[in-house]
Amino acid sequence: MPAPLKFAFLVALAAMAAPTLAADPVADNTPPAPTASTTNATGSETAAAASPNKLICRKQEQLGSRxxxxxxxxxxxxxxxQRxxxxxxxxxxxxxxxxxGN
Structure with missing residues (x-):
């Protein structure tokens, strides 16, 4: 590998590793305390969870087309x-x- 290419590779690798190294090593791994908005489902979520016969329409991309x-x-x-x-x-x-087999 030529020296300029090797140098560019090392610079790119250092740039990608910098955010990881800058992270707080003693980070608190406990999840945040639940708030009222995370513990209580909204009305539509509750209704959807309670009604398994509710009709839901979704758009699905056609295979081979964007x-x-x-x-x-x-x-x-x-x-x-289906899931x-x-x-x-x-x-x-x-x-x-x-x-x-192979």
């Missing part, structure tokens, strides 16, 4: 099931990644 999106409407329980299935698929693919 501009197109589709509006998908499902009940809250259907969205929860659960997606998570299971990710877990399964990560678990089986190394077992499928």
């Amino acid at each position: 501009l197109r999106s589709n509006k998908v409407c499902m009940t809250q329980s259907e969205w929860a099931e 659960r299935q997606d998570r299971m698929n990710v877990d399964r693919s990560q678990r089986n990644r190394w077992t499928q």
Whole structure:
């Protein structure tokens, strides 16, 4: 590696490490005390959590396009099931990644 490139690499590395080194080493790792706004859910959150049959519509980007999106409407329980299935698929693919031969 040429000397100027090596020097530029070290400068960039030092610039990225500076915020980490400047952090307080004796930082308090306890979470902040809960406030009224964090402990009490808003009315819409409470209503959404209480009603699994509430219809929720979300925009989902169309695969292969940055501009197109589709509006998908499902009940809250259907969205929860979709999230659960997606998570299971990710877990399964990560678990089986190394077992499928070369």
